[in-house]
Amino acid sequence: MKIVTGNDLKSGAVIWWTGVGWSLDVNQSADVADQGAKIIAREEGVQNVVGAYVIDGEKDADGVRPAHIKERIRALGPTVRPDLTLKPADPAAVNWVI
């Protein structure tokens, strides 16, 4: 699947395009197929996102998994600070990245 991600303009937080808006949760990502460039142009134009781009990912029973480790780290948070990730109560979440 094709996913659009970027950063929230004001907070800088990593965000994912859901089809109708933006989410902090990669599992909410929509498959944008070949519409990525159009979505990015529109959303950056109205200051909803900065630095947006399209990445590859896979969707299975566990959710959406970006293809590259860099994007998985973006999706979770720094692997060396589980307390600062989106799943602070689940230190094993780091294994999902690797």
Next chain:
Amino acid sequence: MYKYDDYDQQMVDTRVEEFRDQVRRRLAGELTEDQFKPLRLQNGLYLQLHAYMLRVAIPYGTLNSTQMAALGDIADKYDRGYGHFTTRTNIQYNWIKLDDTPDALADLAKVEMHAIQTSGNCIRNISSDQYAGAAADEVADPRPYAELLRQWSSFHPEFLVLPRKFKIAVIASEIDRAAMRLHDIGIRLVRSDAGELGAEFHVGGGMGRTPFIAKKLRDFVPIDQMITFAEACVRVYNRYGRRDNKYKARIKILVHELGLEAYAREVDAEFAHLLTQPIEPPLAELKRIQGFFTDPPFAQETGGEVDPDDRDDPDFRLWLDRNTYPHKQPGYAIANVSLKPIGGIPGDATSDQIRLMADLAREYSFDELRVTHAQNIVFPHVKKRDLYALWQRLDAADLSTPNLDTVGDIIACPGLDYCALANARSIPVAQKISERFGSAEKQAEIGELKLKISGCINACGHHHAGHIGILGVDKKGKENYQLLLGGSEGADTSLGQITGPGFDEDGVVDATEKAIEVYLANKQGEERFLDTYRRIGMAPFKEAIYG
């Protein structure tokens, strides 16, 4: 320490308000990201992997306790309770919000700090010897000259859009504690046979994807012409440095491709021209600056000695032997705080630790701290008889790791855990090595060993200059680590050589262990790892690692 005058303060305050307006316009949609990006970068604000990152300049690594405490407060007020001290002796905050940034910069300005020129193709933060003004081996205190260079390079109208970023280091000792020869310009203050002070200029050093050791350009530039000569060096680079390819745009490439002689001829011609135009700051300005860097009021009686009873504490003794350095003043010592606890994140300190170090500087070190390029903190002037009390306070805050310059004192860039440019994570590798070799016994057995890790070819973790260096790369979407041996950043600067094929994360830790085993099996007398490597060469290490 240097104190801002009205001009300094006005410049910084004005810049904060200018950026506040730029942020407002960006959030209002009046500026596009393409328009805004160079403006935020000029104020040290990057967009990194997880959030905005603010890099704050710490000129020549020098701080007073008020400034240090403010850095801790900013970590709490605008970030997530910690900061990361970098190899450029700056501090970075990893979770800054765009609309908070002007307020954070305003808080910095209140304590005479800023984030100007911590990014972009300009002259970056000037670095220096972390023991400046305290070490016995310096020919002069390099800080006034670093400050003069800071003032010259700040907002220099000609040098704000260089072909690439530009880094300058100034030292004044034979022992190089600032990796001087791995800078675009490295300056060593020297004295002539007649006792006159001058500047020895080195140019074209740097790490990154094409590492070079700086070449000596001039043995002696009279000190009252130092700025003029620096101007000539940078002007020639600005004129001829490549702008068509960012990977070939640093001065090291220009000096390499032009050749040192040809570059020197250009500099000499420019220097001769500049001498006809009085651009050197007046001597009175240097004297004014020097007035801020006089010795602190050392005790008339000596600072005393460490109480023999205190030495009976084995943990303190370890720290004393490993983390302190002789001071020029009898009865005083230089105390190093390692920000490398076993299994910790190199260079990170919590807001509480930062404020504690500020308090301790006030109580024990004449209000002064230094940040080192090895991502540690220094109390430059501590009475020997106070060292035990200082150590106890540090120990209670997990700041007493006795591992300076040992295998546990690892330089590591933020790597793929934080950095948008990185290809692989650096910190987990550092943590695993630190845990494997972190015991006091193991570190004592291995002795001095400088290990440096970068998460990409940009080499922010100085892997080229590590006795053991590790470079993280992306290999078909997976993290892979190359091992290098034989680098050094001191007076004996050298570049590490790659051992061979790379490893996964655990593999590079195992390979590091094998390299250390080869050293321990072959060391003679008091040889360091680097000495043994230079004597026996790469072959035995390769055999052990890959054989």
